[in-house]
Amino acid sequence: PIFDGVLELYNGDNSPMNLVLFNDALAHLLRLHRIIRLTRGMALLIGVGGSGKQSLTRLATFAAGYKLFEITLSRGYGDD
Numbered sequence: 001p002i003f004d005g006v007l008e009l010y011n012g013d014n015s016p017m018n019l020v021l022f023n024d025a026l027a028h029l030l031r032l033h034r035i036i037r038l039t040r041g042m043a044l045l046i047g048v049g050g051s052g053k054q055s056l057t058r059l060a061t062f063a064a065g066y067k068l069f070e071i072t073l074s075r076g077y078g079d080d
Helices: 002-013 023-037 053-064
Strands: none
8 A cells, every 4th residue: 555655764763663454444544634634633542552653643643745843741830
């Protein structure tokens, strides 16, 4: 599929991800890509840890041509 080539491009530019893009993963990846491309598109990803939510989101963001940034949680509200 097309996303196999996108994954190869991603792995060439970033730290490699070893993903197996089976049918359900591709369906989720396409859904994420569609949501990311929408104006003000938002999604809440729920699932057990290690199910690939973060990896698929990184790949969908890369495929959409956007730059990914992450918010890190901290204990306080200061600049620390």
